[in-house]
Amino acid sequence: MADTELAASIKSALDAVEIPGGGALSGYAGLSEIIITTHAVAFAIAVAPGMEAAFGPAREAAQQAAQAAAPGRKIMVSLTSDKAPATGQAAAQGRPGPAPKTPVPGVKRIIAVGSGKGGVGKSTTAVNIALALQAEGLRVGVLDADLYGPSIPKLLGIEGKPAVREDGIFSPHTAFGLKAMSIGSMLNPDQAVVWRGPMATSALRQLLRETDWGGLDILVVDLPPGTGDIHISLFQQAEVDGVVIVSTPQELALIDAKKAIDMLRRLNVPLLGLVENMSYFIAPDTGTRYDIFGSGGAEAAAASLDMPFLGAVPLVMSIRENSDSGQPPVVSDPTGPEAEAFRAIVRNILAATPALRA
Numbered sequence: 534m535a536d537t538e539l540a541a542s543i544k545s546a547l548d549a550v551e552i553p554g555g556g557a558l559s560g561y562a563g564l565s566e567i568i569i570t571t572h573a574v575a576f577a578i579a580v581a582p583g584m585e586a587a588f589g590p591a592r593e594a595a596q597q598a599a600q601a602a603a604p605g606r607k608i609m610v611s612l613t614s615d616k617a618p619a620t621g622q623a624a625a626q627g628r629p630g631p632a633p634k635t636p637v638p639g640v641k642r643i644i645a646v647g648s649g650k651g652g653v654g655k656s657t658t659a660v661n662i663a664l665a666l667q668a669e670g671l672r673v674g675v676l677d678a679d680l681y682g683p684s685i686p687k688l689l690g691i692e693g694k695p696a697v698r699e700d701g702i703f704s705p706h707t708a709f710g711l712k713a714m715s716i717g718s719m720l721n722p723d724q725a726v727v728w729r730g731p732m733a734t735s736a737l738r739q740l741l742r743e744t745d746w747g748g749l750d751i752l753v754v755d756l757p758p759g760t761g762d763i764h765i766s767l768f769q770q771a772e773v774d775g776v777v778i779v780s781t782p783q784e785l786a787l788i789d790a791k792k793a794i795d796m797l798r799r800l801n802v803p804l805l806g807l808v809e810n811m812s813y814f815i816a817p818d819t820g821t822r823y824d825i826f827g828s829g830g831a832e833a834a835a836a837s838l839d840m841p842f843l844g845a846v847p848l849v850m851s852i853r854e855n856s857d858s859g860q861p862p863v864v865s866d867p868t869g870p871e872a873e874a875f876r877a878i879v880r881n882i883l884a885a886t887p888a889l890r891a
């Protein structure tokens with residue numbers, strides 16, 4: 534069935550869903566466009582502030598109606614309302630605040646990996662940190678929340694969609710011993726823009742909470758670059774134990790990274806430290822190290838921001854070649870200089886935050 538036909542048949546299935554105050558959901562002005570992807574269906578219901586609970590049953594019924602109309606696809610129905618965060622005055626007036634943070638089933642600790650701008654090697658770092666954590670004896674998973682450039686599937690050589698159990702829970706992929714889920718498998722590449730805002734955060738919530746992680750010590754979340762809805766949604770709904778910021782040595786990237794760091798401070802999320810990627814170049818023939826961008830930029834930036842410097846990763850062709858073919862250096866060449874760089878970063882993280890092992 535074509536996507537437009539499927540969207541139309543879901544919309545007519547919503548005729549049977551009654552909304553508070555009477556009337557059908559299909560005719561409700563707050564119903565968003567129905568987005569169809571290869572594996573998922575997503576739509577949002579915008580409600581007036583304070584009406585979320587009243588719309589709960591309608592959301593449930595919409596979920597079931599859409600599932601019946603689109604069997605085999607993951608259904609994501611989000612309720613959204615424009616409400617200011619309940620701080621200060623709002624809280625004092627007794628208005629509801631953001632939902633409290635709740636543990637993610639099957640996950641003990643969460644580390645997120647972020648960056649100021651794209652293309653700095655954030656996903657490469659996330660995957661290799663996850664593998665290096667695993668080499669330390671921890672049970673580790675990776676969640677690719679980078680909606681605008683999901684690259685974990687390629688980096689881990691994962692293909693296809695994750696299986697959905699009968700109860701609607703995802704069974705994650707497994708790659709190199711890591712459990713892995715990617716927002717990328719939920720959407721077509723050209724749909725990232727459409728997925729902004731509530732639908733993206735709803736997709737994140739479901740990937741995080743409706744996946745059978747099966748008992749992880751640490752889940753590594755690859756965030757989108759910059760600061761946006763996904764970040765805020767993750768930090769508000771789950772206890773994130775710390776964030777690693779990845780930057781390249783160029784000053785511009787560092788300035789961008791500062792914005793990300795400011796946001797974390799405002800949201801009270803612990804910063805684990807800064808990783809400098811593509812920091813120096815090792816000549817493949819002689820093994821000589823060249824500090825092509827000048828050395829120590831990120832280290833100095835970390836010091837000026839009063840945060841730990843976790844380590845530097847060299848710019849090496851093999852990282853690009855192996856990563857892009859689904860063979861991350863920590864597994865493809867575990868004793869090489871790139872793998873050693875990531876392992877040293879992980880040792881620094883665990884030394885500074887021993888609770889991550891607990």
Ligand SMILES: Nc1ncnc2c1ncn2[C@@H]1O[C@H](COP(=O)(O)OP(=O)(O)OP(=O)(O)O)[C@@H](O)[C@H]1O
Nearest residue numbers: 651652653654655656657682847848849852853856
């Ligand atoms: N240290 C490195 N040496 C050589 N190439 C690297 C290194 N780190 C990352 N790369 C390459 O740079 C490209 C971008 O890396 P990656 O996808 O990890 O960045 P990102 O910051 O996550 O980007 P995006 O924001 O687009 O997701 C990839 O082709 C990757 O293989």
